[in-house]
Amino acid sequence: METTGTYYVFDRANTPLRKQITTLPSLADSEILVRISYAALCGSDLHTYCGLRQEPCPTILGHEIVGTIAAISPTHPGKDARGVPLKVGDLITWTVFSSDPNSKEYQTETPQKNSNIYKYGHRQITETDNFHGGLATHIILRKYTYIRILPSDFPQAIAATINCAIATSAGAIRLAGSLSGKTVHVAGIGLLGLTTIAMCKELGADVIIASDIDENRLTLAKEFGATHTVNNKLSDPSPLFSEHPVDRFIDMSGSPQAMENGVDSLTLYGRAVFVGAVFKQPKIGISAEQVIRKMLTIQGLHNYNYADFDFAVDFILAHVKKYPFASLIEQDFPLDEANEAFHFALQKKPIRTGIYIPKAQ
Numbered sequence: 550m551e552t553t554g555t556y557y558v559f560d561r562a563n564t565p566l567r568k569q570i571t572t573l574p575s576l577a578d579s580e581i582l583v584r585i586s587y588a589a590l591c592g593s594d595l596h597t598y599c600g601l602r603q604e605p606c607p608t609i610l611g612h613e614i615v616g617t618i619a620a621i622s623p624t625h626p627g628k629d630a631r632g633v634p635l636k637v638g639d640l641i642t643w644t645v646f647s648s649d650p651n652s653k654e655y656q657t658e659t660p661q662k663n664s665n666i667y668k669y670g671h672r673q674i675t676e677t678d679n680f681h682g683g684l685a686t687h688i689i690l691r692k693y694t695y696i697r698i699l700p701s702d703f704p705q706a707i708a709a710t711i712n713c714a715i716a717t718s719a720g721a722i723r724l725a726g727s728l729s730g731k732t733v734h735v736a737g738i739g740l741l742g743l744t745t746i747a748m749c750k751e752l753g754a755d756v757i758i759a760s761d762i763d764e765n766r767l768t769l770a771k772e773f774g775a776t777h778t779v780n781n782k783l784s785d786p787s788p789l790f791s792e793h794p795v796d797r798f799i800d801m802s803g804s805p806q807a808m809e810n811g812v813d814s815l816t817l818y819g820r821a822v823f824v825g826a827v828f829k830q831p832k833i834g835i836s837a838e839q840v841i842r843k844m845l846t847i848q849g850l851h852n853y854n855y856a857d858f859d860f861a862v863d864f865i866l867a868h869v870k871k872y873p874f875a876s877l878i879e880q881d882f883p884l885d886e887a888n889e890a891f892h893f894a895l896q897k898k899p900i901r902t903g904i905y906i907p908k909a910q
Contacts, residue, residue, distance in 0.1 A: 611683020
């Protein structure tokens, strides 16, 4: 077994990541050592790199990760969340958090909001706590991490996005409620928005409206199942919403204007789910009268629960070839070019930029 590993340290905003080679720590109770094979740069990674959001530093960025099991603690139960035995060499995906169910505040519907939580890609490096982010050769999965085995030949660039974008989309779908025969408006056409559109289509939505300010992304939305598109640069709000009163509005954009317009477009008993506004921004204005008279439901979502994660894994396994997910990783870089990967992502603004970890790294 390997005894040393590499990770790239983020010290502060807008400064190069620095390479650190160090000894791999021994596994503690119920831990698993994973050899990372691929990581994707999520929007939150880019926001942190630019200083739009704060993380305790120094840290190892990256939480959209996939890899193979390198070692398993003898005290680990030895099975994934579905009861399938785990073994060295298995390709696995896992929740972006480890949540202790014995905590006083633990709730089964929202394990991601537990006070005693360990979030991968969001922790400070200390003498006793490292190898917890995706920009590394290895990661240690802590006790209570929810794990699913993937087929060994599953595309790893897509697999890396399961435990953030795809699982969060699944959570939004859950909160949106029944979609069969409904008109759905999805705002913000990044990976979250595209995945949500595909899920809406598979769950029987009748009309799916995608809105964004980027015409290229709106074209992509059609490939993922959108029936109509709205370029908010050209018409805000669009007359299309008068023709198609919206039953479900899901915001992945984080744009105050998009959220306001989305709630305004809802019809009687409509539901809105806010997902994209995860960093500080202006407050939004919503008509309380319309919320009352239309009997609207507005709910926020941060991360996801275990049922969402399972839905995400099952969805992507079933539909990875039906929709062009593979095209969304527009370029990938070896781990040693992590800084170049960030520069590319910030300048080109692709749906996703990938980082692969060569076995000899």
